Amino acid sequence: MPTPFDVAIIGAGPAGSSAAYFLARAGFKVLLLDKATFPRDKTCGDGLIPRALPILAEMGILDAVMPRGWKLDKLEVSSPSGRTVQFSIPPLPNAPNYAVVIPPLLHDNKLLQQAIAAGADFRGGVHVRGLLTDANGVSVQVEQGSTTETIRATLAVVATGASTALLSSIGIPAPKPNxxxxxxxxxxxxxxxxxxxxxxxxxxxxxxxxxxxxxxxxxxxxxxxxxxxxxxxxxxxxxxxxxxxxxxxxxxxxxxxxxxxxxxxxxxRTDFATARTFAERVLLVGEAAGLVNPLTGDGIDFALESGKIAAQHIGHMLRLGDVSASQMQTYDTMLRQRYQNLFRFSGQVSRFSLNRRALDVLVPLAAVRPRLPEVLVNILLGAQPAPENMSFLRIVKGVAARL
Ligand SMILES: Cc1cc2nc3c(=O)[nH]c(=O)nc-3n(C[C@H](O)[C@H](O)[C@H](O)COP(=O)(O)OP(=O)(O)OC[C@H]3O[C@@H](n4cnc5c(N)ncnc54)[C@H](O)[C@@H]3O)c2cc1C
CATH class of the missing domain: 3.30.9.100 (D-Amino Acid Oxidase; Chain A, domain 2)
Incomplete structure (x- = not known):
């Protein structure tokens, strides 16, 4: 018997709404579930970094969001002893050279509304308690107030952010947010x-x-x-x-x-570099896959992008009629090709520099050698690829040697 939905998406934050939007727009039957009722607030720093903006434009909400946000193009970093360095967001190849501060209360609901307008069914106030997969699809066990029901879909997307409770039902040991x-x-x-x-x-x-x-x-x-x-x-x-x-x-x-x-x-959760990104018939997107930068804490951009990547790959699998383990693995490979070096590098910079001694050296060094923050910001914002082998320490030594 065909399943009523092609894809059930659990979590209607930026990752889930992005996946729902791109899948619904491609003509698939999508059910989007969230335990919260929307508009819902999400505790956040509210910074939409440049790489988040093109995908908001693609989803048709950038023009509605921008007037409610505050545009900034400079960043200041202060060391533990109070030294500061300031730099501008550089020109970027595929994004504007500014970021926007806007509370998720404003943009998350707009993202959800776009997914609904594209054709996704949405149910809020619905807690998903478990996912059971079999040869024909996924059973989504939902609880709403005192009632429970099971909804069938061919595939599922887990977009539950830092809440890891659902992961153990698909055989993924729940990681501790770091x-x-x-x-x-x-x-x-x-x-x-x-x-x-x-x-x-x-x-x-x-x-x-x-x-x-x-x-x-x-x-x-x-x-x-x-x-x-x-x-x-x-x-x-x-x-x-x-x-x-x-x-x-x-x-x-x-x-x-x-x-x-x-x-x-x-x-x-910033553990993408070692995180699981799929299980049988299930793909993980956004923070459910650990996609928050370990150095800067930005995750909305990766949530939006990974939602789109998952949607495109699911579309490909459903059209082929192939939801095998190797197709699931391909999704992981796509994410790794795009993000692994960046997350490995950002994690390394975080471990190396987030201590008093290093920061009190690095911040004054960056103030006199602008090449250091320039390289770092270019990598973090995607203007240049994260180095595959070169360590952050080597970059610092290279810059310091030219003093
Ligand atoms: C204090 C703080 C500051 C931050 N600052 C920034 C910043 O400035 N810029 C930035 O880019 N990122 C920032 N982040 C990270 C960013 O908020 C997240 O990475 C982003 O919201 C992740 O999107 P998501 O869609 O993956 O998950 P979420 O936005 O967390 O959405 C997950 C959704 O899943 C739902 N859900 C969870 N479990 C279930 C379930 N079992 N059943 C049904 N629904 C469920 C939740 O209700 C929620 O709506 C910050 C995070 C924090 C905590």
Whole structure:
């Protein structure tokens, strides 16, 4: 018996909505499920980096999103001892040389609406408890209030972000999110610099603090740290955040400002380099595949892109009538070809540099040798490929040798 849906997609964040949009647009029968009702808020730094913007244009929502966002083209990094370096987003081959700060509350719902307009069926407030695969398809076990039901589809896409509960039902050991971060919104900030700030003064290392302006006087401000298992990292995100905003520079910046709404924290998975990306009849997209950059924390761009890549590959498999393990493996190969070097390199930079000693050397070095941040930013934003073999330390030594 044919399954009622070609594809069931679990999670309607950017990754799930992108997959749903591209599949529905190609004429497939798509069911998109989310435990949240939309519009839903997602705890985030709200930065849409340049590589996220072309795909929003392709999905037809960039023009609607841009007027509600705040465009910035400069980034400042501060070392633990307060030295700073500032640089501009370079010209990029396939994206504009600016990023946009916009709360997901605004763009995530637009992405979902585009998927629905393209023909996807959406059900919100539906918790998917398990996925069971067999020779003919996937049984999606859903729970809505006190009722449960099973929905059949030929294939499934898991787009559940950092929530890993569903993964064990498809035989993937649930990975522990490796970063935790918290953010709050502030208004009435006097003298807010008009650029992104990554700050390492007053934060738990390895970790970071950020100030992402949402207007000339308001900002999304947050702090996160990498879980290393050491005792000092067992502190709460609340404490890490409070320590960050009490640091001298932040105290001055926020004097007279007002926090609007509660502090919210959320885990982040950045483990794509070693993560599983598929199981029998199931593809993983976005943060469910660990696709958040381990250095910069951006994940919306990868969520959108991987949703599209999965949709295209699923379309190919369904047209061929071949959903074999080797076809599933091909999806993984496509992701690895595109992202593996970038994630390996970003992870290496993060491990090497997110400590006091390294940052206090690297930030002043970057200030006098602009080639260093230029190379790094070009790689992180996709303007040049991540080196396959060259280590970050070699790049730093090369730049330092020319001093
Ligand atoms: C504090 C913080 C700051 C960040 N800052 C940035 C930033 O500035 N820029 C950036 O690009 N990225 C940032 N990120 C990362 C970014 O938010 C995520 O990478 C992105 O949202 C991932 O998209 P996704 O679609 O994969 O998952 P999500 O957006 O997390 O969507 C997953 C969806 O799945 C649903 N779901 C989960 N489990 C189930 C289930 N069992 N049944 C039904 N539905 C389910 C959830 O309700 C949710 O709607 C940040 C993350 C955090 C935590």
């Amino acid at each position: 970063i935790v971060a918290a953010r709050a919104y502030f208004e009435d900030i006097q003298s807010l610099p008009p650029h992104f700030q990554f700050r390492f003064d007053g934060v738990v290392l390895p970790g970071y603090g950020w100030v992402f302006p949402t207007s000339p006087t308001s900002a999304n401000i947050g702090a996160g740290f990498i879980r290393t298992g050491k005792r000092e990292h067992h502190q709460s995100t609340q404490t890490a955040f409070n320590n960050f905003i009490q640091s001298p520079t932040m105290k001055t910046l926020l004097s007279g400002a007002e926090q609007v709404g509660a502090l919210k924290s959320f885990p982040i």
